[in-house]
Amino acid sequence: MKRILVIGYSQSGQLYEILENFLKPFEGVEIEQVKIEPKEAFPFPWTSDVFFDTMPESVLEEPVDLAPYTLKSTSYDLIIVGYQPWYLSPSIPTTSLLKDPKFLSILKNTPVVTVIGARNMWLNAQESVVGYIEGAGGKVVGNVPLVDRHQNLVSVLSILHWMLTGKKERKWGVLATPGVSDKDIKGVEIFGKKVFKGLQKGTYKGLQEEILAEQTIDIHPSILLVETRGKILFLAWAKLIKKKGAGSKKRSFWVSMYKYYLLVALFIVSPIVLTIYTLLIRPFTGKSIQKKTEHFLYLGIDRT
Numbered sequence: 347m348k349r350i351l352v353i354g355y356s357q358s359g360q361l362y363e364i365l366e367n368f369l370k371p372f373e374g375v376e377i378e379q380v381k382i383e384p385k386e387a388f389p390f391p392w393t394s395d396v397f398f399d400t401m402p403e404s405v406l407e408e409p410v411d412l413a414p415y416t417l418k419s420t421s422y423d424l425i426i427v428g429y430q431p432w433y434l435s436p437s438i439p440t441t442s443l444l445k446d447p448k449f450l451s452i453l454k455n456t457p458v459v460t461v462i463g464a465r466n467m468w469l470n471a472q473e474s475v476v477g478y479i480e481g482a483g484g485k486v487v488g489n490v491p492l493v494d495r496h497q498n499l500v501s502v503l504s505i506l507h508w509m510l511t512g513k514k515e516r517k518w519g520v521l522a523t524p525g526v527s528d529k530d531i532k533g534v535e536i537f538g539k540k541v542f543k544g545l546q547k548g549t550y551k552g553l554q555e556e557i558l559a560e561q562t563i564d565i566h567p568s569i570l571l572v573e574t575r576g577k578i579l580f581l582a583w584a585k586l587i588k589k590k591g592a593g594s595k596k597r598s599f600w601v602s603m604y605k606y607y608l609l610v611a612l613f614i615v616s617p618i619v620l621t622i623y624t625l626l627i628r629p630f631t632g633k634s635i636q637k638k639t640e641h642f643l644y645l646g647i648d649r650t
């Protein structure tokens with residue numbers, strides 16, 4: 347009997363719900379599911395201070411200790427890694443897993459499918475995740491990123507409400523419901539079916555093409571622009587906070603500077619930049635957008 351490992355972390359349970367639906371088609375397979383936890387839990391709901399203070403270590407991909415977890419086998423036919431991005435980087439528990447020698451040791455020559463439950467910015471995080479998997483000799487054969495489909499700034503507000511209250515509900519009864527929609531969470535089963543077919547056949551050739559053929563996964567050009575610029579800026583802030591923020595008072599000063607910068611960048615600068623980009627630049631850069639989009643949709647995956 348084929349044996350698969352499903353491993354990952356979720357704070358609110360959203361990612362576990364996605365994985366549960368994803369796994370529905372996997373019949374007659376031994377499924378081992380491991381839910382990892384940091385030794386010291388990140389608070390949920392978050393306090394505003396901790397939420398923003400988590401940026402530097404997320405972006406610099408610094409691992410924390412994980413609570414002990416057990417892997418029953420030393421090799422699997424397929425590994426499914428479920429994760430979420432934090433600050434355009436893998437979440438800290440995910441980074442910690444991807445740097446854990448115990449987990450890395452089972453990746454060698456093993457196909458890996460990544461399943462993401464994000465707000466809408468997972469590109470840089472996936473670049474890192476693929477790098478860790480390949481570095482350990484694993485092979486990414488598919489990626490299923492699920493996102494909040496609402497307009498970018500609407501989803502920022504609604505996700506902040508969710509993260510800071512713990513309630514996945516419409517703020518004031520008017521904003522959009524935060525996170526990945528119920529429809530997409532349930533609909534992820536269709537991708538599970540495709541991966542299961544690959545597992546049965548023993549080849550994942552053409553899998554990502556099939557996943558994308560459903561036409562529910564795409565990257566909006568404005569997200570492409572924000573992500574490629576955003577990571578550079580986050581890295582600069584992360585290094586600045588680490589350098590200048592020795593001592594808790596100094597750190598909280600620099601983290602609040604970053605917080606205000608982020609709010610201004612998101613709500614004032616980026617709408618202006620994106621309007622100019624959409625009207626004046628995007629019409630002339632179709633080919634390069636297409637190339638970059640494909641690069642991210644197929645990160646680490648062999649094209650047929």
Ligand SMILES: Cc1cc2nc3c(=O)[nH]c(=O)nc-3n(C[C@H](O)[C@H](O)[C@H](O)COP(=O)(O)O)c2cc1C
Binds near residue numbers: 358400430468
């Ligand atoms: C500290 C923090 C930073 C986040 N940064 C991002 C991000 O950069 N891009 C993104 O798409 N989602 C981001 N999110 C949303 C998460 O990726 C995820 O969708 C949400 O936290 C729910 O995940 P869960 O299954 O762990 O509850 C962030 C969430 C948190 C808590």
